[in-house]
Amino acid sequence: MNIRWGILGTGGIAAKFAESFRYAQGGELYAVASRSKEKADQFARHHGIPHAFSSYQSLADSQQVDAVYIATPHPMHFENAAMCLKEGNHVLCEKPVTMNAEQLEHLTDLAQQNGCFFMEAIWSRFIPVFCRVNQWLHRELNGEAEYLRADFGIYKPFDPKSRLFDPHLGGGSLMDVGFYPVWLAIHTFDSEPESIHAEAKFTETGVDHFVSLTLTFPGDRKADLMCANQLGTPTRAEIYGNGFRIEIDPQFHCPTRASLTQGDETSVFQSGFDPHGYQFETTEANRCIAESLPESPHLPWNRSRQIIRTLDRIRQEIGLIYPDEVEQADLNR
Numbered sequence: 001m002n003i004r005w006g007i008l009g010t011g012g013i014a015a016k017f018a019e020s021f022r023y024a025q026g027g028e029l030y031a032v033a034s035r036s037k038e039k040a041d042q043f044a045r046h047h048g049i050p051h052a053f054s055s056y057q058s059l060a061d062s063q064q065v066d067a068v069y070i071a072t073p074h075p076m077h078f079e080n081a082a083m084c085l086k087e088g089n090h091v092l093c094e095k096p097v098t099m100n101a102e103q104l105e106h107l108t109d110l111a112q113q114n115g116c117f118f119m120e121a122i123w124s125r126f127i128p129v130f131c132r133v134n135q136w137l138h139r140e141l142n143g144e145a146e147y148l149r150a151d152f153g154i155y156k157p158f159d160p161k162s163r164l165f166d167p168h169l170g171g172g173s174l175m176d177v178g179f180y181p182v183w184l185a186i187h188t189f190d191s192e193p194e195s196i197h198a199e200a201k202f203t204e205t206g207v208d209h210f211v212s213l214t215l216t217f218p219g220d221r222k223a224d225l226m227c228a229n230q231l232g233t234p235t236r237a238e239i240y241g242n243g244f245r246i247e248i249d250p251q252f253h254c255p256t257r258a259s260l261t262q263g264d265e266t267s268v269f270q271s272g273f274d275p276h277g278y279q280f281e282t283t284e285a286n287r288c289i290a291e292s293l294p295e296s297p298h299l300p301w302n303r304s305r306q307i308i309r310t311l312d313r314i315r316q317e318i319g320l321i322y323p324d325e326v327e328q329a330d331l332n333r
């Protein structure tokens with residue numbers, strides 16, 4: 001089965017997805033859509049994509065497209081994904097999949113009603129080194145993980161108009177890079193946290209640029225996490241448990257190396273990839289679509305639910321409210 005893909009949006013991650021695509025198995029990059037015809041044409045030319053659409057709706061409407069990769073800023077994910085699912089397209093949607101848990105429920109309902117595959121694009125889950133870490137954690141080690149430490153800080157100069165700082169574009173470090181340590185903790189402990197302690201610093205645009213978090217999971221297992229978009233950090237993760245330590249270092253969200261230490265023995269697993277590592281999530285989506293699965297068994301809807309519910313709770317704790325939510329709160333008053 002050859003699955004014909006369309007890309008919705010022509011920004012930074014759309015380009016990396018397109019560059020990775022030819023390393024994926026089971027699909028064909030068929031079209032791209034932009035809000036501007038010029039950008040769609042340029043992106044299509046640059047990436048050798050045969051069709052360019054000058055509106056997102058025309059991509060969703062196309063009978064030639066089977067699956068859509070959504071690469072717009074987070075506040076647009078809900079509307080864009082809903083549009084595609086309603087037209088019967090399978091959807092791979094960038095992270096965070098929606099701005100809140102309620103929106104995600106609508107999308108999974110739509111996927112079910114329309115018989116579509118739907119997955120959040122948590123590419124990290126399918127990177128080969130992470131798959132090995134997952135085997136260590138959930139299949140091979142005796143005793144559960146007890147403690148996790150992970151950081152994800154990038155340095156970006158403050159620009160109120162950029163996606164990372166503009167609240168109308170879902171700005172802030174938590175929803176962008178902070179997503180990854182929160183996902184890793186939930187994946188490691190395979191549950192939502194029971195309690196959350198969070199502290200944040202805010203920019204003048206009203207979004208967080210630094211968050212430190214302690215999440216406590218059932219069984220008093222803990223994760224100490226941080227994220228920032230004005231501080232560069234090593235992006236390291238360490239997971240400790242009964243007689244073991246796993247280190248994913250550097251770049252735990254797209255690792256090429258991880259080690260497992262038990263007593264005096266350390267085993268290292270290394271595996272590289274070209275060019276960016278987005279092909280593995282695409283291969284998984286293609287496999288699931290070919291098998292008519294609505295969700296990936298390795299990244300089920302419930303995992304996305306656990307993450308977005310946790311992000312909702314963290315935002316509540318630090319007082320991070322986005323403009324649409326302020327308007328909604330005003331309407332409800």
Ligand SMILES: NC(=O)c1ccc[n+]([C@@H]2O[C@H](COP(=O)([O-])OP(=O)(O)OC[C@H]3O[C@@H](n4cnc5c(N)ncnc54)[C@H](OP(=O)(O)O)[C@@H]3O)[C@@H](O)[C@H]2O)c1
Pocket residue numbers: 009010011012013014033034035036039040071072073074076094095096121123163169175176
């Ligand atoms: N998985 C990863 O490694 C990774 C990395 C980076 C980002 N992301 C996620 O991917 C999403 C996009 O991030 P990005 O860095 O690619 O963003 P970006 O470079 O700003 O691109 C976003 C694209 O979305 C479209 N868009 C639609 N409505 C828009 C609006 N109101 N304002 C600006 N752009 C709009 C634009 O395409 P057109 O103008 O062509 O319509 C734009 O090029 C985010 O949700 C982010 O969390 C994931």
